[in-house]
Amino acid sequence: MMINDWFFWAALSACFAALTAIFAKIGITGVDSDFATLIRTLVITAVLAPFVWFAGKWSNPFTMPARSLLFIGLSAVATGASWICYFRALQLGEASKVAPVDKFSLVLVALFAFVFLGERLSAREWLGVALVAIGVLVLAIKR
Known part of the structure; x- marks a missing residue:
């Protein structure tokens, strides 16, 4: 199996996301989660x-296509909402449970990409997505 460039960066993203959960859980102790999200954004x-x-990657944002600006803006709003919810969940729950449930986004991305972007996953890939969904349910359901 050849590791693709995207896989390398996605794996690094997963590592940093894991550290995010641990650092955030420690950092929000005794701090309002919304204020902590603001500090995180400023940093x-x-x-x-x-x-x-x-x-050397700076360019005039006003020269970007309006559609790109719109969807990058919507992405920013979604990111902000996600961070606010994530920090609140971390403040209320255990990082080892919150972070995996947050990764249910993987399942939603696969579904949304299928519906809105026309992306097609193989049966093996859908099985992987289903296993993630089952894992989230196992963590979320109380005994």
């Missing part, structure tokens, strides 16, 4: 803006 902006600038 991300402070780190990412110079990175984009120094990497």
